[in-house]
Amino acid sequence: MLEITSTRSNPGIDPALHVWGWEIPLYLFVGGLVAGMMVLAGVAMLRTARGEDTKSFFSIQTPLLGFMLLNLGMLALLLDLAHPLYVWAIYITFQPLSPMSWGSWVLLIVYGLLLVSALIRLPESWPWLGVRVPLLQKASDFFVKSPVRMRWLGMANIAFGIAVGIYTGILLNTMVARPLWNSAVLPLLFLFSGLSAAAAAVHLATVVFPGRPAPRSLIGGALAAMTQPLGAEPPAKRTIDTVIRADIAFLVIELVLIALLLLSLATSTLSHIEAARLLFSGSYGLVFWVGVVAIGILTPIVLQALELSHRIPHTVVPAVLVLAGGFALRWVLVNAGQASEIVSAAARL
Amino acid sequence: MARYGMVIDTRKCVGCMDCVVACETENDVPIGFSRDWITTEVRGEFPNLSMEIRSERCNHCENPPCVTCCPTGASHVSDLGIVKVTANRCIGCKACISACPYGARYVHPKGYVDKCTFCDHRIKDGKDPACVSVCPTHCMHFGDLDDPKSTVASLLRTRKWHTLLPEVGTRPRVFYLT
DSSP: OEEEEEOOOOTTTSSSOOOOOSHHHHHHHHHHHHHHHHHHHHHHHHHHHTTOSOTTTTTTOOHHHHHHHHHHHHHHHHHHOSSGGGGGGGGGOOOTTOHHHHHHHHHHHHHHHHHHHHHTTHHHHOHHHHHHOHHHHHHHHHHHTOHHHHHHHHHHHHHHHHHHHHHHHHHHHTOTTOGGGOOTHHHHHHHHHHHHHHHHHHHHHHHHSOOOSOOOSHHHHHHHHHHOOOSSSOOOHHHHHHHHHHHHHHHHHHHHHHHHHHHHHHTSOHHHHHHHHGGGSHHHHHIIIIIIIIIIIIHHHHHHHHHHTTSSOOOSHHHHHHHHHHHHHHHHHHHHHHHOOOOOTGGGO | OOOEEEEEETTTOOOOOHHHHHHHHHHTOOTTOOSSEEEEEEEEETTEEEEEEEEEOOOOOSSOHHHHTOSSSOEEEOTTSOEEEOGGGOOOOOHHHHHOTTOOOEEOTTSSEEOOOTTHHHHTTTOOOHHHHHOTTOOEEEEETTOTTSHHHHHHHHSOEEOSSGGGSOOOSEEEEO
16 A cells, blocks of 8 residues: 655645646637638638639638637637736747747737738628728739739648647647656547537627628628638539538547547557546546537537538538537646646556 | 765654754745755555655756756756746746646746755855755765766665666665665
8 A cells, every 4th residue: 555645735736746737728729720721721721722612712711710719829828827027938939848938839820811811802701891991902902913922822721720730739738747648649630629619609609790791781790701601603502412421521530539549559658548538537538528529529520411411401500510529629628637646656556 | 077866865864854944944945935845655564564765856867858858048058057946037937846746846936947956055165065064964965977076976876775666767866775
């Protein structure tokens, strides 16, 4: 028998580590979602540059929505900081070994890319502004009229979307003290969870703002511009079906990655096995198996497959479930991950 | 450059917590927080018991995960080889707290992350850290691990010792004699 007592009781550290609350899971979710949106938009841009599918040219691009969501995520990050007045300290240095430093700088580039991507669509999706600022139209044409620039923009969106999608996972798995996060599967899992959430969000946006010629009013146009799945041409049903099909593929890959994550933990050291055990009991187990796997992945796969084969009508239910599941995944991994710890080999002798 | 380390004789330590109190006084540690603490491990079945009492703190690892994850460089290895935090560069993201396997760091009520400094303000004056200087059983020793004539180096040569969680690969510089 072994009994360990400690006189330490530091807030947030004892009895179990809990320094990150809802803010970090929310940021990880939103960051992944925006990353996925960028990849989807990038693919659409590449297709446009090749002259394919020009009808639903911008139909699945949501850069302004991504911009707003990223702001929300950044706000959550700022709220998490214990010393927020010193946040500038991130941008006076670059720490090559710190994924958080990489992420901070990449996010600056992402902001720029999202704004440029939003700009090319702005005059059409927000006519009120387009008419009043002719320069917008010129800037937009600069990209839209050139397949080469369009292709570069598309590739940049894909590359930085993937970078943002995986860096949050790398950030967590460099923390050697938290065995639940010590798996190279984690960055991929976050990337694909972000892609599935993005497909769901784009699907949801096309329903909330059904494609019509953009409203000419100030407010209506602004709202339309935010999501940008609208234009004179609503996204073709074919395009929506492609998004749903992609979502199913992302969800299936996510399921495989979750299985691989559990397998890699279960076949590793005692610390990792104990970490995996956290996902099989208590509130973490409930959220993980019911919230993430059953409600967030399996149910939407089935519902969307039935929708595609016309057995049930299209609804926003699967999209909402995917988004909820995406947040639940970040919540459970951040919280259970903090609770996981290195089990001293000596303590078990 | 000196490679400072601490050697603590668990056969002499009685867990009196003088080191803890000395640290709180010397470093103005906020109430309810600890830079160092006492861990007691009791092993076996009554009446066949063995006990190890340890005064624990930041291990000032040679391979510190709290330093590599820091996005601003606030968490750094000082020119004395001591793991420290620059308060006015720390944004309070708490990544270093998550990264530390020893739970040695905490968020100071003023917002920045705080931890043991090996009392480097005392070391510079040639004194021992506060915890070492007050130990009534003289179970704690501090010095240059690279200097073969130092007490710490000779104790590590002649006695059996262990570090905390060596399997993590952090290479702690606080050693426990057994």
